[in-house]
Amino acid sequence: MSNKAVVSLTTGLEDPEKVTVAFLVAVGAAEQGRPTLMFLTKEAVRLAVPGVAVGTACDGCPPLPELIERYVAAGGSFLVCPLCFNARALDQENLIKGAELGGTIPMWNWIGGDSGDEGATAFSY
Template sequence: DSEKVTVAFLVAVGAAEKGRPTLMFLTKEAVRVAIPGYAHAVACDGCPPLADLIGRYESAGGRFLVCPICFDARKLDKDNLLSNAEIGGTVPMWDWIGDEAATTFSY
């Protein structure tokens, strides 16, 4: 659902561009977003291209954590990830969050 993905990126880009540490945990079909050149859709009239949002997110220091189970199930190439993406599950996600309060969104 490109519109859902666009909204998720708008929220994440906004946080990252404000200097907030930002991590997107990619699951299911969204793991493909971490593959260079995959995401190129424009969800709606007036929506920014997804590729532009991904570029802004990376430039602002945003990171991707990619579910290893979902990634492997799709037989994707682990050597072909965006520079700000890494394979990792829920334990690394919670390690990143740490003991401090965190704001989470799910799309």
């Protein structure tokens, strides 16, 4: 069984609870030592811009900045869809720590591509 985890997130702050759940899953994987990648697409690409992922989704939920800090500290990384990012005219030089622009081919290469790697456990939000 693969040790890697990929969390695909399409939702941005229009649904902060969904974003929080996706981050909780990613943080859990990364803090357990799994190589973890969050693939941000659609409105989720905005979360890779500093100062956007702020606030707390619900009473008792951890704040989004804390989840991002824990995720990055545990070695998690972000792959941000360049088509979605550029369609929103966001600044490519202004990304949060651990984030880089990259589409489906870099995602598949990270998972293992044709290398014979065992793939990854995937979650989609």
